[in-house]
Amino acid sequence: MIFTDTPLPGVFVIDADPIADERGFFARFWSAEVFAVRQLVTRFDHVSVSFNTRAGTLRGMHYQAAPFAETKLVRCIRGAIFDVAVDLRPQSAAFRKWTGVELTADNRRALYIPAGCAHGFQTLTPDAEVLYMIDAPYSAAHGRGVRWNDPAFGIAWPGAVSAMNDRDAGYPDFAG
Numbered sequence: 298m299i300f301t302d303t304p305l306p307g308v309f310v311i312d313a314d315p316i317a318d319e320r321g322f323f324a325r326f327w328s329a330e331v332f333a334v335r336q337l338v339t340r341f342d343h344v345s346v347s348f349n350t351r352a353g354t355l356r357g358m359h360y361q362a363a364p365f366a367e368t369k370l371v372r373c374i375r376g377a378i379f380d381v382a383v384d385l386r387p388q389s390a391a392f393r394k395w396t397g398v399e400l401t402a403d404n405r406r407a408l409y410i411p412a413g414c415a416h417g418f419q420t421l422t423p424d425a426e427v428l429y430m431i432d433a434p435y436s437a438a439h440g441r442g443v444r445w446n447d448p449a450f451g452i453a454w455p456g457a458v459s460a461m462n463d464r465d466a467g468y469p470d471f472a473g
Contacts, residue, residue, distance in 0.1 A: 298311050298312070298313065298314055298325055298326075298327075298328065298331055299311070299312040299313075299314050300335065300409075303382075303396040303398070304391060304394060304396050305382055305384045305389075305391045305394060305395075305396050305414065306384075306389055306390065306391055307409075307411040307414075308382050308384075308396055308408070308409065308410055308411065308414065309337075309408070309409040310398050310406055310407070310408060310409075311326075311370075311406065311407040311408070311409055312404075312405070312406055313325075313326065313405045313406075324405070326372070326405075326407065327370065327430065337368075337409065337411075338368040338370075338411075338432045340432060341370070341430040341431060341432050342431060342432055342433060342434055343430075343431055343434070343435070344428065344429065344430050344431070345428075345429045345431065346374075346426060346427065346428055346429070347426070347427040347429070348424070348425075348426045348427075349376075349420045349423075349424070349425045349426070349427070349460075350423060350424060351420065351423055351459050351460050352420050352421060352422050352423045352425075352456075352459065353419065353420060353456055353457055353458055353459030353460065354419065354420040354425070354458075354459060354460040354461070355417065355418070355419045355420075355445055355454070355458045355460070355461045355465065356417055356418055356419075356461075356465065357381065357415065357416055357417010357418060357442070357445055357465060358381070358383055358415040358416065358417040358442055358443045358444070358445055358465075358468070359415060359416055359417060359440065359441070359442050359465075360385065360413075360414065360415045360416065360441050360442065360443075361433060361435075361436060361439045361440055361441065362439045362441050363439075364439075365433045365434060365435075365436040365439040366412035366413060366433060367412055367431050367432060367433045368409075368410065368411050368412050368431070368432040368433070369408075369409075369410045369416055369429055369430065369431050369432075370407055370408075370409050370410075370429070370430040371400065371407060371408045371410065371416070371418075371427060371428070371429050371430075372400060372405070372406070372407040372408075372427070372428045373400035373401055373402055373406075373425060373426070373427050373428075374402055374426050374427070374428050375402050375424060375425060375426035376401070376402060376420065376421070376422035376423070376424055376425030376426065377399060377400070377401040377402070377403075377420070377421040377422045377425060378399070378400050378401075378418040378419065378420050378421055378425050378427060379397055379398075379399055379400075379418060379419045379421060379454065379455045380397060380398055380399075380400045380408045380416075380417075380418045381395055381396070381397040381416070381417050381418060381419075381452055382395065382396055382397075382408065382410045382414045382415070382416055383395045383414060383415040383416075383443060383450050383452070384413070384414050385413055385414060385415055385443070385471075385473065386413035386414070387473065389413070392473075393449055393450060393471070393473075394450075395450050395451075395452050397452070397453070399421070400418075400427075401421075412432075412433075415441075415442065415443050417445060417465075419454050419455060419456065419458070421455065421456075442464070442465065442468045443468055443471050444466075444467075444468040444469065444470065444471070445458075445461070445465060445466075445468075447468075447470055447471050448470075449470065449471040450471070
């Protein structure tokens with residue numbers, strides 16, 4: 298695995314480091330040992346999948362409040378997405394800043410998003426499927442979000458939004 302820093306502390310792009318032969322290749326996507334050496338989460342409570350039929354679908358920006366704050370490892374396993382993390386940690390030097398990366402089934406990249414960051418994505422292709430590894434149990438009572446187009450963050454989304462649910466569209470301006 299190849300870890301690349303982003304402008305947000307603790308947020309990493311993770312690329313596969315494939316071992317290839319005549320059959321194709323083998324690559325490790327996650328290793329508790331490697332993550333422990335980097336002082337990252339080494340236990341995930343659940344794995345979820347998001348399937349999105351239309352290009353331009355926007356999901357986010359979601360997070361969970363303590364004590365159920367989540368760390369996520371996100372990978373696009375079909376199609377392509379523009380994946381975004383927003384730093385909501387008041388003590389962080391990157392507070393209210395965002396980073397985005399294109400995750401595709403072809404580039405096999407993943408984004409590691411620590412607790413304290415909001416997460417969302419926009420699909421770049423139809424039929425995009427996203428795999429999430431999440432380290433905290435889901436708690437609807439602790440679910441929170443920030444608006445995808447809040448000027449406090451200035452996220453530069455790659456295109457027009459074709460689909461979004463009412464909850465994601467209706468988050469208030471960030472007050473932090």
